[in-house]
Amino acid sequence: MEGKDKNKPKQVDAHSKDEQLENFRESSEGEFLTTAQGVKVSHTDDSLKAGERGPTLMEDFHFREKLTHFDHEPIPERIVHARGSGVHGYFECYESMTEYTMASFLSEKGKKTPVFVRFSQVVGNKGSADTVRDVRGFATKFYTDEGNYDLVGNNIPIFFIQDAIKFPDLVHAIKPDPDNHMPQASAAHDTFWDFISLMPESMHMVLWVLSDRAIPRSYSMMEGFGVNTFRFINAQGQARFVKFHWKPKKGMHSLVWDEAQKIAGKDPDFLRRDLWESIEMGQPFEFELGVQMIDEADEFKFDFDVLDVTKIWPEEDVPVKIIGKMTLNRNPDNFFAETEQVAFHPGNVVRGIDVTNDPLLQGRLFSYLDTQLIRLGGPNFTEIPINRPVVPVHNNQRRAYHRQTINKGKVNYFPNSLDDGFPKPAPAEEGGYVHYTERVDGHKIRNRSESFRDHFSQAKLFWNSLSQPEKKHLVEAAHFELGKVDNKNIRKRMVELFAQVDSVLAEQVAMGIGVPAPSGISPSPITKSSPALSMTNTVKSAKGRKVAILVDDGYNHAQLVQIEQALKQAGAQAQIVSMLLGTKKSMDGQEIEVDKPHVATASIMFDAIIIPGGHLSIEAMKKQGDALHFINEAFKHCKPIAALSEGVNLVRESSIQDIHLADSNQIVSDKGVVTALQPDSIAEFTERFIQALSEHRHWEREPSKALVPA
Ligand code: HDE
Numbered sequence: 035m036e037g038k039d040k041n042k043p044k045q046v047d048a049h050s051k052d053e054q055l056e057n058f059r060e061s062s063e064g065e066f067l068t069t070a071q072g073v074k075v076s077h078t079d080d081s082l083k084a085g086e087r088g089p090t091l092m093e094d095f096h097f098r099e100k101l102t103h104f105d106h107e108p109i110p111e112r113i114v115h116a117r118g119s120g121v122h123g124y125f126e127c128y129e130s131m132t133e134y135t136m137a138s139f140l141s142e143k144g145k146k147t148p149v150f151v152r153f154s155q156v157v158g159n160k161g162s163a164d165t166v167r168d169v170r171g172f173a174t175k176f177y178t179d180e181g182n183y184d185l186v187g188n189n190i191p192i193f194f195i196q197d198a199i200k201f202p203d204l205v206h207a208i209k210p211d212p213d214n215h216m217p218q219a220s221a222a223h224d225t226f227w228d229f230i231s232l233m234p235e236s237m238h239m240v241l242w243v244l245s246d247r248a249i250p251r252s253y254s255m256m257e258g259f260g261v262n263t264f265r266f267i268n269a270q271g272q273a274r275f276v277k278f279h280w281k282p283k284k285g286m287h288s289l290v291w292d293e294a295q296k297i298a299g300k301d302p303d304f305l306r307r308d309l310w311e312s313i314e315m316g317q318p319f320e321f322e323l324g325v326q327m328i329d330e331a332d333e334f335k336f337d338f339d340v341l342d343v344t345k346i347w348p349e350e351d352v353p354v355k356i357i358g359k360m361t362l363n364r365n366p367d368n369f370f371a372e373t374e375q376v377a378f379h380p381g382n383v384v385r386g387i388d389v390t391n392d393p394l395l396q397g398r399l400f401s402y403l404d405t406q407l408i409r410l411g412g413p414n415f416t417e418i419p420i421n422r423p424v425v426p427v428h429n430n431q432r433r434a435y436h437r438q439t440i441n442k443g444k445v446n447y448f449p450n451s452l453d454d455g456f457p458k459p460a461p462a463e464e465g466g467y468v469h470y471t472e473r474v475d476g477h478k479i480r481n482r483s484e485s486f487r488d489h490f491s492q493a494k495l496f497w498n499s500l501s502q503p504e505k506k507h508l509v510e511a512a513h514f515e516l517g518k519v520d521n522k523n524i525r526k527r528m529v530e531l532f533a534q535v536d537s538v539l540a541e542q543v544a545m546g547i548g549v550p551a552p553s554g555i556s557p558s559p560i561t562k563s564s565p566a567l568s569m570t571n572t573v574k575s576a577k578g579r580k581v582a583i584l585v586d587d588g589y590n591h592a593q594l595v596q597i598e599q600a601l602k603q604a605g606a607q608a609q610i611v612s613m614l615l616g617t618k619k620s621m622d623g624q625e626i627e628v629d630k631p632h633v634a635t636a637s638i639m640f641d642a643i644i645i646p647g648g649h650l651s652i653e654a655m656k657k658q659g660d661a662l663h664f665i666n667e668a669f670k671h672c673k674p675i676a677a678l679s680e681g682v683n684l685v686r687e688s689s690i691q692d693i694h695l696a697d698s699n700q701i702v703s704d705k706g707v708v709t710a711l712q713p714d715s716i717a718e719f720t721e722r723f724i725q726a727l728s729e730h731r732h733w734e735r736e737p738s739k740a741l742v743p744a
């Protein structure tokens with residue numbers, strides 16, 4: 035039999051990964067408890083003893099097995115990206131990309147490929163909080179019909195260092211100090227900034243990490259990037275440099291730093307919960323896949339080196355071509371088996387995609403497989419269901435820890451004659467992977483290319499591209515981070531580096547951290563900006579937003595129902611918040627169930643609040659510190675607030691200042707605060723509120739002592 039018939043990949047559709055995993059999914063519904071050997075267990079509450087008060091017997095195989103398994107349950111957490119959340123879905127190709135790449139999953143319009151995505155934080159341990167200031171991992175495994183392809187990316191398009199050999203130093207510096215293991219999941223300590231202050235190549239990345247991009251509101255509201263430069267190769271053997279982008283359908287939105295810190299205490303699972311609940315409610319996370327391509331012939335036409343991972347390819351210079359969409363719509367069944375055991379590797383590429391000489395990528399190609407060996411206990415981790423490709427695997431591997439496949443036959447070598455030479459290598463025409471035949475020659479040398487030396491131009495480009503509120507947040511983030519650095523010399527060195535980017539930036543940072551603004555340092559002369567870098571230029575939508583409706587007994591039920599309906603239609607989720615759980619009675623005797631009591635929630639858990647009328651309800655809430663705090667805090671975090679009828683009086687009772695509130699039936703919308711006494715149309719009122727909600731945050735409310743002059 036010919037190899038091609040025997041090995042012919044089966045047709046894969048978007049659901050075949052589920053079917054393939056089905057054999058491994060277990061449900062104990064209606065079943066008896068058994069040991070791992072399948073023996074039914076009659077009693078699991080007492081160990082076997084010599085007499086009721088006697089010692090436990092060694093022969094109690096059920097006890098020994100239960101305890102032994104338990105003792106061995108932890109596996110090493112990932113050295114970085116330890117905390118993460120996984121989700122299944124599929125990718126759909128918008129148009130054939132065969133002009134650029136042979137990759138089969140990109141070959142036809144409408145072709146679907148199953149995927150598994152793991153979003154993550156980088157620095158903290160597995161149990162740390164979700165909303166820390168950090169880069170977010172965005173790793174995607176495509177189960178393609180020509181093998182697994184992993185796009186192991188982040189939500190920031192660049193990186194701290196240019197060469198992988200510096201990665202252990204970077205990670206040691208940012209992780210908790212080796213002597214006292216503090217701080218957890220935070221860069222705000224001497225060792226990190228000491229390292230960074232000596233690494234000018236980090237400056238571009240540092241600005242991104244200090245920006246609002248590092249505190250996303252939701253995993254569905256951040257961009258993703260392949261970061262490193264890869265290659266597309268078409269059937270004619272032509273190659274192009276390529277960078278990958280994920281564009282969120284809901285747009286890019288962030289938390290406010292004060293809010294992010296409070297959420298870390300109130301709900302450390304904030305982003306994980308948002309993902310899980312959204313999928314359970316049938317609201318998928320959606321991202322479009324985009325590529326930037328540069329012809330090989332144009333490799334040296336740019337003012338950055340295409341292999342330098344500290345540089346973006348500005349979207350205005352190299353447009354992002356949107357080529358497909360990913361829909362994430364199914365939660366895992368088991369966190370450990372799927373999210374914990376999934377093993378990504380940027381070297382898992384398929385035909386039509388290859389790597390480049392980007393020295394950071396080259397190092398990653400070594401590190402990921404190496405790390406899986408220690409984390410998952412040997413080379414057979416590829417047989418774990420979540421890591422298996424959906425195409426058949428044929429090779430000569432038979433051994434190592436935890437081998438699952440029982441291969442038949444005597445032959446486990448190549449060449450062989452006993453099995454007619456099977457499994458035999460597939461030539462390119464049969465789909466065999468062929469590496470791009472790039473010409474490489476040079477001296478062995480430990481050095482950095484001169485073309486990698488400009489560390490400030492793109493940092494300046496990023497700074498120039500931010501809106502005033504974004505700049506202000508960045509400066510405040512620097513005050514927080516460097517405010518926690520004890521060593522003054524480190525703070526000084528950081529300000530000197532900021533001065534090489536922009537003098538206003540350096541002055542503003544210096545002002546808050548007790549060091550003089552440096553003089554005599556010339557900032558980067560770059561005046562260009564890239565609108566795509568500002569989060570203000572993004573999709574505005576109310577989809578996926580959470581709104582708290584504040585009520586107490588005596589609320590206006592008719593208004594509440596209309597508000598709920600309007601929010602639902604806009605794809606937002608409403609929750610009824612009151613002092614205590616239970617039911618609340620409206621002014622006309624209707625009842626409503628409270629979703630969250632004050633003690634178990636806060637305004638930081640919501641994107642906006644809305645207060646329907648009802649005399650008694652409002653009078654009760656005027657006396658509740660928590661209800662007033664809800665409004666004050668939402669206001670401070672620039673969130674939309676709406677109040678109807680008597681509800682406006684509750685807003686008046688809060689500490690909100692400098693906002694025009696309605697004193698007639700006219701709808702008043704001022705800096706995201708929407709109020710009306712008896713509007714002619716509640717529908718119009720809710721529409722104005724939803725508009726304010728889609729805007730995300732109303733930065734114009736931030737204290738006027740703006741750090742960065744307009
Ligand atoms: Fe990783 N990285 N990384 N990284 N990385 C890991 O692999 C490494 C880098 C990224 O959800 C580890 O399985 C080196 C850039 C993600 O399971 C490890 C270097 C980008 C994830 C590793 C980098 C990433 C990892 C730890 C510098 C954006 C989580 C556990 C040369 C493109 C994947 C593991 C998941 C995980 C090494 C830099 C993304 C140690 C040596 C740049 C999303 O192998």
